[in-house]
Amino acid sequence: MRAQVRLLAVALLVFIGVKAAWAQPRELRIVFIAYENPDQLMEDVRPVVAYLEARLGRKVRPFVASDYAGVVEALRNETADVGFMGPLQYLIAHEQAGAQAILGEVYNGQPWYTARIFVRKDSGIRTLADLRGKTMAFVDPLSSSGYLYPLETFRRAGLLAKREEAEQFFRKIYFAGGDEQALRAVLNKFVDAAGIGQYSFAMLRPEERDQVTYIGESPKIPSHCVVARKGLDAASVAAVQAALLALNDGPNRGLLKQLYNVDGYVKVTHETFAETERIAKEYGFLKKR
Amino acid sequence: MARREGKSRSSRRLGILGFVGSATAAWMAVALLGPAERVSAHIVPAEKLHPAVASYRRMVFLLNLNPVLWDEVHKDSEVIAAYAGRVAPAEGEAYKHAADAALTRVMEAAASADGLGPQERKQAARELFELSTRAVARTVAAQLDAAEKSLGDYSKASRALNEARQLWAAFEHEIRHSDAPFFAEAGKCWLTMSSALGNPGVLGAGYVAADASAFRAEAGEIRGYLAASFGAEYRAPELGWLQPLPVKSPTFSASAEVPARLPPGSEINKQLPRPRQILNMTARGVNESETVLIALGDMAFDSPYIFGEPAQSLQISCNTCHNKSITNPQVFVPGLSHTAGGVDVSSSFFAPHANNGHFDPLDIPDLRGIRFTGPYGRNGRIGSLREFVRNVIVHEFGGPEPDPLMLDGMIAYMNEFDFLPNEKLNAGGTLSGKATDAERRGEKLFRTAFAGMNRMSCASCHIPSANFTDGRRHNLGTVKGSGPYSRDGALDTPTLLSAKYTAPYFHDGSQPTLRSVVEWFNAQFKLGLSTAQVGDLTAYVEAVGDGEEAYEDTMHTLEAEMEEFSFFLSAYEYLKRSGKQELIGMTMQTIAGEIRAHKWDVQDQQYLPVLDRLAELMDEAYTASQRGDVAAVDKKVAEYRKLYEQQKENLK
16 A cells, blocks of 8 residues: 555656646747848847847747737747737737736836827927817827827827727828838828827937927836746746846846847736726727626 | 837837947937937938838939949949849849940940040930839839738738838939929828728737728829839939939929938948047137137038038038047948048039049048148148148038138137147157057167168158158058059158047058058068067057047037037127128027037937027027128027026036
8 A cells, every 4th residue: 555655656746747847848939020021030039049048948949920910829829938019919919818918128217108199390280189180190000009099198188089989080090000100201291190109209310300299198008018828837937037137237138139129127917907908998909898 | 328219010120120230229219208318319320221222322322423433333233133123023134134234334434445434424324323213113113013912911911012112212302302292192192001901900809901992092193103203214304413303293393402312321420429629728728718710610610501512401511520620430421432431522422523533532531630740631732721621611512712711710720639648658759658568669660760661760751759740742552543653642641649549541541450550561561570570560559649538438418519509609709890790690500500410419308498499599690690680699699698508507
């Protein structure tokens, strides 16, 4: 009987060991988003991958997706363990695939940013209400700072109650495909205003900056985040968090440039996105429960 | 300070692709945000262009020059051909064949005994311009076709549309300035097409279907415009300067002026940190408020308004190339430069009337100690600094005849430029007790007569007691002469003082380091120096060329710039008494322009409006000076001074 117990204990230990080994795959798969040249991106992230491999003590395999849908899909079908995305994409990934935000990016010392409503200084437009019946450029129908939060800015100003009303409020809405395209559309007078991320302004050349200003600003938007797929083991999540957080002040800080040029990372949880989630539900991007 | 952008789509793309290897980008930060964010706005980032567009625009610039650098044109035509070949293979192949044939013809003619005549050159340039314009226009249409065919496959369609949009930039500058109605129309077309792509959503959420008919209509409009303007029948109008003008468009304005631009690949930003400028009077503790002639010269040195077009519109001043009176090793303009820090100032671009017809870029010289380094020009062709500066203004940068007082001011200012202090040198140019053993061994070699140098030593020409120059011209064989046995290779002996900070070396910047210079002499004149001796001699030359605090210890230049603008303004009362209305206007214009160029450097952006107001006051003073309203100018100048005094602690 004692021998049987011992055997059972050994078997149990072997099982736990195998399970532990199974739960921690040999390689960590990270999906990056590339907007232009995937080959260049792979080249750029090579030092990051090398750092993570050394730090995590396991192979890290980078993948490239050409859009957020690809990143989210990779997490959902478990071809990737970790990915980078915006808050709205994260909320969709969380809702539909159980993904978990584990780190937030830091910009200028803050893990948040805002959207702004830019107009030309010489347009005579001074308030958000002045934009009634005017033309408007957003970035993308699934952009946090380039659509969702600009709409929220108008809603909070009492000018819109829901997304559909934007079609009536503005004479014409365009999705310019990028922050810079939207801002340049304002600069070049193709549209009256643009709702885009606050940092877009730095894309203009100095002499161009004098021609535009902003007349509205959104509430704080949680920064873009690092997201783990559903079921990624806690040890791997903790290791990735620790490795990326170590970049904040450590000797490898320079690698942040390769990671979307952020200032650093902070730990986040799903709660960080609670307000964004509420807004996204209001606008129909997420199911209302 | 890291660069920061908006955090969706293209902005993030820039974030990950734009920063690598870009010191310029590293200084681009955030604007309109708050105290924590800064920009260095006078460091203007390069325009982001599609490689084929960059090649096209550079090629167009090159084709307008005399001489045309055909090898460079060839490189750009290869880029266009390769891209066109990928997008529209048959047309790309046809372009390559035709461009290669034209280039082969013209390069053979250029290499022939008769050389290339002006008509042949212009004809070949026109042919290549027309071929390339048609080819690039075709790539826009081809990418629009590709996007249209891919509608429904968002990734593919948006990539093709993005390419088309970027390619459109090949013509956008000319269309903006010569066909404003269609420029606006096209802007809406691109926005509509982008919107019509729809959106694939994420896991079904946010899905928007593509709108094929809206896309087709707008794409058709762009394609139609390009076909009419730059299609198969396109011939460049006889307007002198080759540029893609849409003359067939019903809304084209023949009287519109298209501003000149420098070609892609150009760099005219000043360096950061700035080199430390030492003005003799400042080093002596002189109160600057009463050195008005020097102040006038300082203003003129920083003013693009002393030059003609296109330098003026491009905001090029003496300070662009001789940043803080030193040298700007970054300056590069394709077609005018052969290496960074060198420019052909006798080219056809800035002052066509004074073009010498051949490509002879020169390394930009350091102006430190210029009162000791005459004669002037790399070949020492002009003995008088005043005459030399006038020549730069009128015949190198197409400016009007300079006011004699302004010229006096510039000379007074330039005569203040001092060498860097150097503790390793005694007054007579011998090494001081601070020198190392290697430097002392090097000094001995420097003063050794070598058989290979006709029993002369390095010190024979770089005379230590005469600021390491002899003020004479010598032919060392570094210049390719006009022909066999020509005698046109003599160059002015450059000083070695402060030289450690003025790389590259030689008149053409062909030597990257002082060691390579020593090695060149060793080989050229068979000096027989061992490796150790080359090291010693280099150590000595570096010690001679050394200096204390060669660069400023801050990256923030606004405070110093604002002080300098006040210095400019200190000449106002004197100019008023002298009846120099034009120089008063120039001073106001220069200060306004300089404030606007530097204002984004302010570390606390809540003070941007103060800088805006200061610039406006100078605008208003300029306007008043133009109508001869002295009282109004007085008032604006007083307001400026008062506001600056109140706020100067904040303008950093």
